[in-house]
Amino acid sequence: MKTIYLDNNATTRVADEVLEEMIPFFCERYGNPSSMHSFGGDITPHIDKAREQCAKLIGAKRASDIIFTSGGTESDNTAILGVLHANPSKKHIITSAVEHPAVRGLCKELLKLGYDVTEIGVSENGLLDMEGLKKSFRPDTAIVSIMWANNETGVLFPVEEIAKLCSEKEVPFHTDAVQAVGKVSINVEKTPIDLLSTSGHKFHGPKGVGFLYVRRGLKLQPFMIGGHQERGKRGGTENVPSIIGMGRAAELSMKYMDEENTKVRKLRDRLENGILKSVQKTTVHGDRVSRLPNTSNIGFENIEGESILLMLNEYGVCASSGSACTSGSLEPSHVLRAMKVPFTRAHGSIRFSLSRYNTEKEIDATLEYLPEIIEKLRAISPFK
Amino acid sequence: MWDYTDKVKDHFLHPRNIGEVENPDGVGEVGSLACGDALRLTFKLDANKRISEAKFKTFGCASAIASSSALTELIKGMTLEEAEKVTNKNIADYLGGLPEAKMHCSVMGREALQAAIAYYKGIKPEQKKMLEGKIVCECFGVTEKEIRDAVKINHLTTVEEVTNYTKAGGGCGKCKDDIAVLIKKVFLEAAEEAENESKPTPFDMLTNIQKIKQVADLLDQDIRPTLQRDGGDLELVDLDDNIIYIKLRGACSGCIGAASTMKDFIEKKIKARLSPKLKVKEI
Numbered sequence: 001m002k003t004i005y006l007d008n009n010a011t012t013r014v015a016d017e018v019l020e021e022m023i024p025f026f027c028e029r030y031g032n033p034s035s036m037h038s039f040g041g042d043i044t045p046h047i048d049k050a051r052e053q054c055a056k057l058i059g060a061k062r063a064s065d066i067i068f069t070s071g072g073t074e075s076d077n078t079a080i081l082g083v084l085h086a087n088p089s090k091k092h093i094i095t096s097a098v099e100h101p102a103v104r105g106l107c108k109e110l111l112k113l114g115y116d117v118t119e120i121g122v123s124e125n126g127l128l129d130m131e132g133l134k135k136s137f138r139p140d141t142a143i144v145s146i147m148w149a150n151n152e153t154g155v156l157f158p159v160e161e162i163a164k165l166c167s168e169k170e171v172p173f174h175t176d177a178v179q180a181v182g183k184v185s186i187n188v189e190k191t192p193i194d195l196l197s198t199s200g201h202k203f204h205g206p207k208g209v210g211f212l213y214v215r216r217g218l219k220l221q222p223f224m225i226g227g228h229q230e231r232g233k234r235g236g237t238e239n240v241p242s243i244i245g246m247g248r249a250a251e252l253s254m255k256y257m258d259e260e261n262t263k264v265r266k267l268r269d270r271l272e273n274g275i276l277k278s279v280q281k282t283t284v285h286g287d288r289v290s291r292l293p294n295t296s297n298i299g300f301e302n303i304e305g306e307s308i309l310l311m312l313n314e315y316g317v318c319a320s321s322g323s324a325c326t327s328g329s330l331e332p333s334h335v336l337r338a339m340k341v342p343f344t345r346a347h348g349s350i351r352f353s354l355s356r357y358n359t360e361k362e363i364d365a366t367l368e369y370l371p372e373i374i375e376k377l378r379a380i381s382p383f384k
Numbered sequence: 385m386w387d388y389t390d391k392v393k394d395h396f397l398h399p400r401n402i403g404e405v406e407n408p409d410g411v412g413e414v415g416s417l418a419c420g421d422a423l424r425l426t427f428k429l430d431a432n433k434r435i436s437e438a439k440f441k442t443f444g445c446a447s448a449i450a451s452s453s454a455l456t457e458l459i460k461g462m463t464l465e466e467a468e469k470v471t472n473k474n475i476a477d478y479l480g481g482l483p484e485a486k487m488h489c490s491v492m493g494r495e496a497l498q499a500a501i502a503y504y505k506g507i508k509p510e511q512k513k514m515l516e517g518k519i520v521c522e523c524f525g526v527t528e529k530e531i532r533d534a535v536k537i538n539h540l541t542t543v544e545e546v547t548n549y550t551k552a553g554g555g556c557g558k559c560k561d562d563i564a565v566l567i568k569k570v571f572l573e574a575a576e577e578a579e580n581e582s583k584p585t586p587f588d589m590l591t592n593i594q595k596i597k598q599v600a601d602l603l604d605q606d607i608r609p610t611l612q613r614d615g616g617d618l619e620l621v622d623l624d625d626n627i628i629y630i631k632l633r634g635a636c637s638g639c640i641g642a643a644s645t646m647k648d649f650i651e652k653k654i655k656a657r658l659s660p661k662l663k664v665k666e667i
Binding site: 302303304305306307310311314323330331332343344347379380381382383 | 386396397399402413417418420421422423424441442443444445446448449524547551554555
């Protein structure tokens with residue numbers, strides 16, 4: 001059975017070109033860039049090149065504004081804790097109700113440590129309450145952390161507008177752009193973003209690597225304290241092969257950005273419209289205009305998400321769900337709850353997330369299996 | 385991904401007895417859309433008052449569907465007296481086990497069965513909930529009786545376990561303290577029950593070595609397993625003039641509940657089983 005991978009917001013396939021670029025740095029050129037000998041020192045230009053490639057992807061002029069990290073979670077932690085520790089008198093954080101656990105979980109911990117957290121809500125379409133945001137600034141607001149694109153629904157937030165607002169209020173602005181990078185055009189020179197988090201494995205790079213953009217001049221305490229690497233901003237020997245791989249992945253992302261917005265979008269729409277047409281009682285969760293081109297979150301009424309996923313799994317189709325059962329918690333995802341999605345379909349929500357590797361054939365096969373699965377589960381369900 | 389047994393996968397992908405029995409003798413409905421799972425069980429009795437047909441309709445995850453399917457297979461051919469004794473553990477065992485966080489699916493199966501039997505006996509669902517005492521968890525509508533049963537049958541000792549088995553406490557979490565109190569109550573009641581059941585023995589007539597042997601046996605069989613479940617243990621040090629000297633170990637030593645464990649649990653049990661003259665002392 002062939003795998004049909006429609007779970008690219010969870011992770012992506014490493015591009016062949018990326019792997020190829022990485023391989024020499026495992027067994028042949030395995031030196032430490034900090035070493036005095038040229039076997040190690042010769043690695044440095046490759047790291048520099050990757051830094052340039054990553055800077056370019058987000059429109060940063062200075063490659064030195066890029067800090068390599070272990071991924072999205074570390075980038076988010078570095079950004080938020082780094083700003084808080086650099087401004088110890090300010091104890092207020094503004095964030096949204098639909099952030100990834102990397103930000104949400106951290107804010108929950110910070111609450112326990114005496115910080116005050118304001119969560120900005122979203123509309124039923126998942127769009128950010130901008131009026132609420134404008135009103136929530138305080139003299140002691142230390143940081144605003146709001147994601148660019150939601151991982152569950154793909155809904156995009158007006159980051160340019162938020163950045164401008166924060167800049168006017170002179171509050172540092174961090175955005176978790178993990179899902180947006182490579183899918184939407186980002187330019188940190190034109191938009192006053194202070195901190196931007198990314199993760200390599202979401203754009204066909206390897207897992208365990210990411211980067212954080214830090215605007216020059218921003219006061220930031222290092223999070224990972226140790227050696228002098230990353231100009232003292234992040235200790236620890238560089239993850240050389242992965243950083244080099246991510247650099248190449250960033251370059252490829254620039255190249256394929258148009259494809260994301262044409263080919264991938266077309267496939268996503270084909271899948272989404274096909275499901276809405278062939279299956280009764282289905283609803284798209286999230287605004288259909290202000291949305292990533294690859295994501296579709298669909299609620300199937302009166303059935304439960306884990307069951308749908310496991311039946312799709314029988315056909316080799318990989319997707320994910322915001323239902324309670326899949327997460328091991330007892331309530332549906334916080335994103336769907338913040339959007340006030342009714343229980344009739346919150347438990348039966350499925351996220352399909354595509355990539356440039358998907359084909360029309362795969363989408364059509366999924367469209368063939370899905371109605372049968374939904375029908376089977378609805379026949380078992382006591383609700384009509 | 386959940387670690388489901390092949391039997392769970394089989395009953396999920398090929399569920400047995402889907403649907404509704406015509407003119408059912410028993411109907412049991414539990415759960416709701418808000419809760420994330422729901423089960424409607426119907427059964428029919430034959431001339432010998434045995435369950436001849438049982439069917440289900442379930443909204444829920446793979447383990448909820450598999451548990452429902454297993455339930456209908458399990459109860460076929462049973463009398464109502466036999467069916468009444470079916471526990472969530474029987475359902476989970478039938479499936480070769482369920483992941484801990486999914487045990488509530490097997491509990492839902494038992495509850496639907498209990499509700500269907502009550503229906504047969506003429507007890508309306510509202511009355512049944514009322515008879516079961518107050519609702520402890522508002523989020524998932526879990527009653528005191530449901531929690532008590534789960535604690536007793538599965539020997540649950542923590543709030544987290546109760547949440548895994550009944551969902552109670554898994555929503556807003558407001559009722560977690562109430563659940564903790566309830567677990568303690570069930571625990572103490574069980575100890576009391578054991579006390580009432582026990583027969584008086586001419587313990588006092590025994591020689592000291594025989595006495596020590598009886599105390600050691602009682603500790604091994606009835607007390608240490610309970611302590612060990614919480615990571616604790618004890619050691620019998622001596623018996624002198626009706627005073628049993630015990631040393632608490634593991635999580636029990638230094639535990640703030642140690643004194644009450646000694647008096648309310650260990651001493652109570654020893655007095656009931658062996659002799660009311662006995663006293664327990666921690667050293």
